[in-house]
Amino acid sequence: MEQIVELGEFLRSCRGRLDPGEAGVPRTARRRVPGLRREELALLAGVSVDYYTRLEQGRSRTASPEILDALATALHVDDTERAHMFDLAHRRPVQPQRARMSPPERLSPAVHQLLATLNTAYCPAFVLGRRTDVVATNPLARALIADFDAMPAKERNQARFVFLDPEARELYTDWETVAADTAALLRMDAGRHPADAQLGELVGELAARSRSFREYWAERRVNERTEGAKGYHHPVVGDLAVTYQALMLPGNTDQTLFIYTTEPESPSETAMRLLATWSGGDAVDRAQTVPVSHEDEEPEHVWTRARATHLD
Structure with missing residues (x-):
């Protein structure tokens, strides 16, 4: 269009x-x-x-x-x-432009170290790139949200997780707000990068597989939140309330670092520390960056997340 x-x-x-x-x-x-x-x-x-x-x-x-x-x-x-x-x-019309496939996104060693350092402070942190692709995570982020590193490369995407994984609706205490914000972020991305072929494929897949996405996408809302709050109902440690900051990384306006924190001496902080212990995330673990590719394939979309009914 x-x-x-x-x-x-x-x-x-x-x-x-x-x-x-x-x-x-x-x-x-x-x-x-x-x-x-x-x-x-x-x-x-x-x-x-x-x-x-x-x-x-x-x-x-x-x-x-x-x-x-x-x-x-x-x-x-x-x-x-x-x-x-x-x-x-x-912007010029999209039609005369040739759809472009963007190269894999990578991070600097300094950002890798920052993710690891945040993990020792009990702060889940992750980097989203264009199209809400998950570029990197620290262990606590993987334990709290989803183990994106264990997923096929094409499926490491926040929007896919929110709209296509049934567990996302159980994980977020206010899933509707998270879903609306995610669709609005993709809409903003579409305005900036109208010739992004991978973005077009992603939107088409989400629209075909999620009625909720179609409804939020049709609202044509846009946003770029820099801070806020989220609630989680985690299957291992229960309910957590976090605040977050979203920071644009220097040198790449398409990459944003999200840092989650909990209120000191709150039940949420206790739950986060428990989650770190359960996941082994209180060790300094260098976050992994895996190039995100988008081959044409239709995934079965089976997501794996660690679950437990009790702690040893």
Whole structure:
């Protein structure tokens, strides 16, 4: 799909989500659909209804930065969504470009050492690359989430785990939020890398195999969370609450380091230490980086995770 068409779809999605009252438009009893009408948004943005209609329908080939900024302001989008709008508007159509296969992602020795050091501090940590590919993990991250190193190369992907592994729904206490954020992160990636062949294959596979993914993908939300909180219901140590920081790695804007921490002297910290002992993760274990490839294959998608009913 051409970027200008994607822009129109994204604008339509944002318009449908915006409450008229929030935009300063009086509510009327005659509204049959949620969100703003096209003419209301055009008025708020200071553009003609005809121009906005053509832009939303993908029939306008240009959108100036000034118009994009006015639309973003009228739609009350956040900074991430605003950046996504500009990505979609200023890229060339995908069709003339040749789909590209990106090389395997690798990390520097310093990042490897950082992952190992974080493990000794009882901090699960991992690196996600483009398409939410899992580039590297430390032992605690593997014990907490999933043993990505034990999976076939193509399956080492956070989005695949969230949407295609039934255990993910049991692991995350708020799976719906995790799933929505994951789809929004992929949508952001698609705006930045429209010619990424592997990303197109991933989205197609997820859409074919997960109804939940289709629903979240259709919302066209984008985000790039830099911090937050997650809850886990782990089969070995029970419930844990963690906070996380997401840090972009120097030299590669497609790679993000996620660091999980627990509140000191909390039940979650106790559970994390217990998990480290159970998994052997309190030893300094150099995290492994395995090149991520995407051969054309249809996996059976059988995931393996260590489970136990008691601790020795």
